[in-house]
Amino acid sequence: MESKFTEAYQKAPDEGYETDCSKVSEMLDLVIDGEATSEEEKFFNTHLEECVSCFESHQKQKLLKGIISGHLKRVIVPESLALSIRAKIQETL
Amino acid sequence: MSEQTGKQLSKEEKDARFEAELLPVLDPLYNFAYRLTLDEDDANDLVQETYLKAYRFFDYFEQGTNAKAWLFRILKNSFINEFRKKSKQPAKVDYSEVEGYYNSEDVEGEGGVASTTDMRTESVQDLIGDEVASALNALPVDFRTVIILCDLEGFTYEEMAKILDIPIGTVRSRLHRARNSLKEKLEKYAKTMGYNS
Numbered sequence: 001m002e003s004k005f006t007e008a009y010q011k012a013p014d015e016g017y018e019t020d021c022s023k024v025s026e027m028l029d030l031v032i033d034g035e036a037t038s039e040e041e042k043f044f045n046t047h048l049e050e051c052v053s054c055f056e057s058h059q060k061q062k063l064l065k066g067i068i069s070g071h072l073k074r075v076i077v078p079e080s081l082a083l084s085i086r087a088k089i090q091e092t093l
Numbered sequence: 094m095s096e097q098t099g100k101q102l103s104k105e106e107k108d109a110r111f112e113a114e115l116l117p118v119l120d121p122l123y124n125f126a127y128r129l130t131l132d133e134d135d136a137n138d139l140v141q142e143t144y145l146k147a148y149r150f151f152d153y154f155e156q157g158t159n160a161k162a163w164l165f166r167i168l169k170n171s172f173i174n175e176f177r178k179k180s181k182q183p184a185k186v187d188y189s190e191v192e193g194y195y196n197s198e199d200v201e202g203e204g205g206v207a208s209t210t211d212m213r214t215e216s217v218q219d220l221i222g223d224e225v226a227s228a229l230n231a232l233p234v235d236f237r238t239v240i241i242l243c244d245l246e247g248f249t250y251e252e253m254a255k256i257l258d259i260p261i262g263t264v265r266s267r268l269h270r271a272r273n274s275l276k277e278k279l280e281k282y283a284k285t286m287g288y289n290s
């Protein structure tokens with residue numbers, strides 16, 4: 001409740017060995033960015049089927065990426081910009 | 094394989110390729126410049142400077158390679174090397190400074206951000222967009238940059254490494270920290286809006 005978004009990283013235990021949960025948590029970005037190997041993705045998905053908290057972390061991480069790509073407004077390029085770029089190029093030749 | 098590199102293009106060839114391959118990147122490039130400088134005039138100058146450099150060094154650009162990544166790299170370097178010094182923004186975009194700026198602008202909203210009247214009149218989509226923008230703008234510029242390159246422009250880690258001149262491992266860790274930081278900010282917002290109970 002305190003932290004819906006960050007708990008996924010906080011709960012990774014800082015111990016000498018890696019648990020499946022901490023491995024999966026480290027893989028989150030790779031997976032949502034499409035940078036994981038198919039092997040990594042297989043391990044990831046298998047773990048998510050049996051671990052609710054990693055499943056939720058994955059949902060949240062996807063949501064965050066979706067919020068950026070879906071809700072950040074793009075700024076409109078001033079119409080004069082392309083023209084002034086062309087003009088500058090011609091005059092500095 | 095790089096026989097074409099350094100080959101002198103005629104002015105006509107150069108102009109044609111400039112129009113066909115580089116100018117179509119204007120929109121994402123301007124958006125990137127704006128997110129870096131947070132100022133429309135500065136973004137304008139930065140984009141113009143980038144295109145002038147690109148034109149000057151066009152002979153070094155290999156046809157068929159990633160024009161968008163090449164231009165983003167030039168823009169990022171211009172921003173670091175020259176632009177940041179003369180920009181109105183503080184040279185080091187310090188988190189607390191930028192956040193202070195936001196807080197002071199939003200004073201009226203404090204405590205009443207989610208007043209029901211606003212919720213009815215303004216589109217919820219716009220409110221979310223604005224909040225995402227302020228959360229992103231409040232991040233240090235290095236964090237902002239990786240989020241924009243990855244989530245907005247869809248560059249791969251490898252492309253980002255080339256654009257930013259950093260190893261892929263650094264791309265990953267920076268992106269990870271940037272996202273955590275952004276989450277914290279958006280979470281505060283979600284709480285204010287009552288999404289997080």
Ligand SMILES: [Zn+2]
Binds near residue numbers: 020021022047051052
């Ligand atoms: Zn797990």
